[in-house]
Amino acid sequence: xxxxxxxxxxxxxxxxxxxxxxxxxxxxxxxxxxxxxxxxxxxxxxxxxxxxxxxxxxxxxxxxxxxxxxxxxxxxxxxxxxxxxxxxxxxxxxxxxxxxxxxxxxxxxxxxxxxxxxxxxxxxxxxxxxxxxxxxxxxxxxxxxxxxxxxxxxxxxxx
Numbered sequence: 001x002x003x004x005x006x007x008x009x010x011x012x013x014x015x016x017x018x019x020x021x022x023x024x025x026x027x028x029x030x031x032x033x034x035x036x037x038x039x040x041x042x043x044x045x046x047x048x049x050x051x052x053x054x055x056x057x058x059x060x061x062x063x064x065x066x067x068x069x070x071x072x073x074x075x076x077x078x079x080x081x082x083x084x085x086x087x088x089x090x091x092x093x094x095x096x097x098x099x100x101x102x103x104x105x106x107x108x109x110x111x112x113x114x115x116x117x118x119x120x121x122x123x124x125x126x127x128x129x130x131x132x133x134x135x136x137x138x139x140x141x142x143x144x145x146x147x148x149x150x151x152x153x154x155x156x157x158x159x
């Protein structure tokens with residue numbers, strides 16, 4: 001299965017299935033889940049990366065438990081909109097996931113996601129340690145929520 005476009009979400013997953021948002025970093029993967037109506041994203045947890053096989057096993061365990069029909073990966077474009085090396089590693093990660101399981105994968109622009117959640121946490125007067133623990137899951141929630149909003153608003157900006 002190729003990487004899908006966001007405007008194909010409703011045709012790619014079954015009614016009642018959820019989407020799982022991923023903010024993929026070198027050391028962690030932030031995870032967020034949508035509701036079954038694909039309207040609200042909720043940060044779930046941070047997966048601390050070890051090796052690919054056990055990381056993916058834990059990821060797909062969550063997919064199975066939560067009736068997830070598709071994955072929304074943060075697409076780390078450069079600020080000018082160009083794709084850089086981080087996009088290459090995200091694309092490689094997506095294809096590695098799809099080799100293990102035939103699941104729709106969607107990409108969502110993640111520019112400024114970490115900055116947005118970091119600013120909100122600072123405004124809420126969170127300590128640096130508390131921010132570090134929550135940042136990636138909140139960024140995954142931000143990425144997933146922006147994808148859900150684009151799906152419902154019919155504003156798909158991805159190529």
